[in-house]
Amino acid sequence: MTEFTEIPVIDVGPLARGENLETLVDEFRHAYSTIGFGYIIGHGIDPALIDAVFEASARFHALPLSEKMRIKLNRLHRGYIPINTSTDVNSKLADVKKPNQSASFMMMREDAVADPDVYLSGPNLWPTLPEFREALVAYSDAMTLLGFRLIKLALAAAGANPEDATAGFQTPTTWLRLLHYPPTPPQAPDDLYGSAPHTDFGCLTLLAQDDVGGLQVKTPTGNWIDAPKIDGAFVVNVGDMLHRMSNGRLLSTPHRVINRSGRERYSCPFFFDPHVSYGVAPLPGTGTPKFDSINFGSYLRSELQAGYDTHKKTR
Numbered sequence: 001m002t003e004f005t006e007i008p009v010i011d012v013g014p015l016a017r018g019e020n021l022e023t024l025v026d027e028f029r030h031a032y033s034t035i036g037f038g039y040i041i042g043h044g045i046d047p048a049l050i051d052a053v054f055e056a057s058a059r060f061h062a063l064p065l066s067e068k069m070r071i072k073l074n075r076l077h078r079g080y081i082p083i084n085t086s087t088d089v090n091s092k093l094a095d096v097k098k099p100n101q102s103a104s105f106m107m108m109r110e111d112a113v114a115d116p117d118v119y120l121s122g123p124n125l126w127p128t129l130p131e132f133r134e135a136l137v138a139y140s141d142a143m144t145l146l147g148f149r150l151i152k153l154a155l156a157a158a159g160a161n162p163e164d165a166t167a168g169f170q171t172p173t174t175w176l177r178l179l180h181y182p183p184t185p186p187q188a189p190d191d192l193y194g195s196a197p198h199t200d201f202g203c204l205t206l207l208a209q210d211d212v213g214g215l216q217v218k219t220p221t222g223n224w225i226d227a228p229k230i231d232g233a234f235v236v237n238v239g240d241m242l243h244r245m246s247n248g249r250l251l252s253t254p255h256r257v258i259n260r261s262g263r264e265r266y267s268c269p270f271f272f273d274p275h276v277s278y279g280v281a282p283l284p285g286t287g288t289p290k291f292d293s294i295n296f297g298s299y300l301r302s303e304l305q306a307g308y309d310t311h312k313k314t315r
């Protein structure tokens with residue numbers, strides 16, 4: 001077990017420039033097979049797009065609660081997620097009982113018409129806020145392209161032929177979450193988290209955050225290290241599905257958020273996952289399979305049912 005004290009910075013400039021990727025693939029492999037987290041720079045996303053999304057998020061969260069509740073999270077997992085309605089249920093980690101101390105707006109892939117045969121297919125819910133939808137759509141489109149580039153890099157780093165999985169990501173499942181964490185009161189119990197210890201359930205998470213801090217990553221020996229904002233970088237981590245596709249070679253590392261800054265914190269994770277019909281299994285080239293194949297959509301359904309009031313079976 002190698003202990004790590006720092007999250008590496010990886011310049012993915014060669015990807016956009018179409019340069020030789022050998023060194024980058026090695027760097028990526030090293031980071032994601034030992035830590036599971038990296039700061040990605042040279043990604044080519046226009047800072048103006050990122051600023052516009054944070055600005056849109058601040059305007060959204062400042063709306064009166066009644067206005068936000070008009071677009072409360074629906075069964076297609078789109079809309080407003082109020083505080084105290086989601087819990088990180090993950091038996092592998094801490095026994096989490098208290099709901100996350102955050103509120104968020106969730107945008108997923110925009111399907112103009114819902115396809116009843118495709119789990120979570122459908123249009124987004126939008127608040128009445130000028131330029132909000134435009135800012136999120138532009139950001140989500142740009143991040144989807146970046147996600148596609150990064151997943152190919154990740155699969156190459158795992159020893160797979162990226163083309164073997166490309167079809168599964170042609171119409172990806174994407175999630176853009178505008179999170180708002182109120183300050184945690186100083187006298188709050190230790191197990192009251194902005195986001196309780198968890199691993200991400202999908203493939204790749206690309207996180208933009210403000211400079212308030214509070215994100216922490218778990219090291220193999222159980223220490224928590226800070227992952228503060230680095231200007232111009234996304235914090236990128238591997239989730240449980242990519243862990244399986246890579247046959248365990250790439251790590252899905254536990255992380256958490258505790259906002260003890262006394263200030264409000266905003267972050268915008270973008271999750272890049274395969275289509276719900278995709279069979280998630282160790283890819284050829286990654287060694288003797290250690291995991292069974294699972295359908296991404298079925299897995300997702302059980303995760304959302306366990307973690308979100310909106311998806312509870314009894315409703």
Ligand SMILES: O=C(O)CCC(=O)C(=O)O
Pocket residue numbers: 177179195200207209215255256257267268269
């Ligand atoms: O807000 C953050 O910094 C992390 C959020 C997170 O881990 C998640 O949404 O999965």
Ligand SMILES: [Fe+2]
Pocket residue numbers: 198199200205255
């Ligand atoms: Fe996460």
